[in-house]
Amino acid sequence: MKHKLISTALFAAFLISWEVFSRVSGFSELVLPSLSAVLATLWSGLTTGYLWPHIWLTGVEMLLGLATGCAIGFVCGVVLGESVFLRRILYPYIIASQVIPKLALAPLFIVWFGFGMTSIVVITALICFFPLLENTLTAIQHIDPQKRELFRMLGATRMQTLLRLKIPAGLPVIMAGFRVAVVLSLVGAVVGEFIGGRDGLGAMIIASQGMMDSPLMFAVLIVITVLGMIFFQATIWFERWLLRKHITGTEQ
Amino acid sequence: MDFVSLQKVTHTYRDANGKPELIVDGFDWAIGEGEFHCLVGRSGCGKTTLLKLVAGLLQPDSGSIALQGQPLRDPGEQVGFVFQRPTLLEWLTVAENILLPISLKRKPGPADHEKLESLLALVGLSGLADRNATQLSGGQQSRVAIARALILEPPVLLLDEPFAALDAITREELQDDLLKLFRSRNTTVLFVTHDIREAVYLADRVAVMDRGQLIRDLTIPLPRPRDGEIRYSQGFNDLCADVRHAMDVPA
Numbered sequence: 125m126k127h128k129l130i131s132t133a134l135f136a137a138f139l140i141s142w143e144v145f146s147r148v149s150g151f152s153e154l155v156l157p158s159l160s161a162v163l164a165t166l167w168s169g170l171t172t173g174y175l176w177p178h179i180w181l182t183g184v185e186m187l188l189g190l191a192t193g194c195a196i197g198f199v200c201g202v203v204l205g206e207s208v209f210l211r212r213i214l215y216p217y218i219i220a221s222q223v224i225p226k227l228a229l230a231p232l233f234i235v236w237f238g239f240g241m242t243s244i245v246v247i248t249a250l251i252c253f254f255p256l257l258e259n260t261l262t263a264i265q266h267i268d269p270q271k272r273e274l275f276r277m278l279g280a281t282r283m284q285t286l287l288r289l290k291i292p293a294g295l296p297v298i299m300a301g302f303r304v305a306v307v308l309s310l311v312g313a314v315v316g317e318f319i320g321g322r323d324g325l326g327a328m329i330i331a332s333q334g335m336m337d338s339p340l341m342f343a344v345l346i347v348i349t350v351l352g353m354i355f356f357q358a359t360i361w362f363e364r365w366l367l368r369k370h371i372t373g374t375e376q
Numbered sequence: 377m378d379f380v381s382l383q384k385v386t387h388t389y390r391d392a393n394g395k396p397e398l399i400v401d402g403f404d405w406a407i408g409e410g411e412f413h414c415l416v417g418r419s420g421c422g423k424t425t426l427l428k429l430v431a432g433l434l435q436p437d438s439g440s441i442a443l444q445g446q447p448l449r450d451p452g453e454q455v456g457f458v459f460q461r462p463t464l465l466e467w468l469t470v471a472e473n474i475l476l477p478i479s480l481k482r483k484p485g486p487a488d489h490e491k492l493e494s495l496l497a498l499v500g501l502s503g504l505a506d507r508n509a510t511q512l513s514g515g516q517q518s519r520v521a522i523a524r525a526l527i528l529e530p531p532v533l534l535l536d537e538p539f540a541a542l543d544a545i546t547r548e549e550l551q552d553d554l555l556k557l558f559r560s561r562n563t564t565v566l567f568v569t570h571d572i573r574e575a576v577y578l579a580d581r582v583a584v585m586d587r588g589q590l591i592r593d594l595t596i597p598l599p600r601p602r603d604g605e606i607r608y609s610q611g612f613n614d615l616c617a618d619v620r621h622a623m624d625v626p627a
Binding site: 268270271273274275276277278279280284288289292293295369370 | 428431433450451452453455457459460461463465466467468476477480481508
């Protein structure tokens with residue numbers, strides 16, 4: 125409770141000093157718009173409905189990219205975790221695909237998939253893929269050897285060992301990867317829109333830059349931050365729900 | 377006929393560089409039906425490896441292991457195994473953990489739940505069935521692990537230092553409960569431990585192992601049922617001293 129109070133006070137102090145500084149410093153509105161101007165732009169953007177389609181589009185791109193990337197990353201993590209053969213053969217390629225800055229691939233995707241949603245979803249998915257793959261792979265390879273022996277003693281099939289031991293036991297580590305993916309997915313969607321989007325919040329930032337409309341740019345940044353925090357908080361709740369059985373009580 | 381028999385069992389471990397190390401060296405042993413045997417030895421003498429060989433988790437390089445006259449191949453239902461740590465699945469309840477051996481084969485039915493209830497009563501965990509496994513104390517977790525190993529009613533029970541991490545009082549309670557279970561079910565038991573007093577208290581026969589070899593075979597003539605008082609008797613202490621001296625081999 126005390127921490128929340130201090131945190132809120134800090135936020136208020138930040139907002140007030142922003143407003144005061146922008147008024148007394150004499151910077152032009154292009155460099156540092158005042159908080160009140162930004163909020164006015166944000167308010168009109170929200171009330172006139174001008175911002176909503178962009179928020180919606182970025183949100184959908186982010187969710188589609190996140191879902192696709194995480195699903196593929198999880199499946200690949202499980203397959204590579206189970207097969208030493210495939211791991212040896214494919215892992216160097218996966219590393220290579222990840223050390224390429226994915227945003228540098230964006231122009232290529234625009235050539236392949238055109239401007240707009242598809243390209244951005246693909247970029248976002250590619251970014252979300254790796255944390256899920258890496259964490260799933262790590263999680264299912266590092267299962268307590270005694271528990272594996274237990275499943276062998278009980279005559280469990282490979283599928284049973286995977287579904288009833290490795291994945292549940294690895295879930296906390298897998299979810300940590302998912303949390304990283306959620307944060308990266310917003311970056312992927314917004315920056316993808318910088319390059320390949322006509323609409324969406326990222327495209328709006330580029331547009332506001334072109335129009336030298338700094339208050340709008342700040343308003344969009346605030347929207348992106350809030351969107352990110354909503355998604356992150358939802359992830360935390362989802363994780364807590366999913367791991368509710370793992371975290372009741374502590375290890376003795 | 378012997379219930380469990382080991383003949384000239386040898387097992388070699390190869391490290392990452394392929395350098396072989398002899399872990400179990402020509403081990404002969406036999407356990408009659410319904411007997412309780414303990415295997416003692418220092419850390420690293422190969423006793424856990426031997427137990428895993430009997431469980432079928434490892435294969436001997438040479439020699440043979442037979443259960444009820446049948447050569448052992450793979451781990452199976454006829455053997456229950458209790459590991460050094462309770463190895464409970466943290467995301468399951470106590471009941472789900474104990475029923476795991478059944479639920480891996482089929483959906484547990486009413487008869488299985490009855491068996492679960494009676495086992496919970498036997499190990500003193502009645503009323504805790506729906507608790508999460510991690511909410512239990514160390515001793516209770518060990519009890520769950522024993523109940524899980526017994527749910528399929530295996531004729532042979534193997535235990536690998538199951539009480540090593542518990543405090544002395546809890547350990548004694550668990551030893552007594554294990555003896556009670558053993559008496560009520562006519563299970564054949566092989567119990568590995570480094571605790572000499574534990575071995576003498578529990579066993580009909582004690583095997584002392586050193587560097588992969590059987591170095592002493594000792595029958596424990598103490599009467600059953602045993603209770604805590606016997607631990608302070610002269611005969612008990614003489615037997616402990618006997619085992620202890622057997623372990624004093626020049627390095």
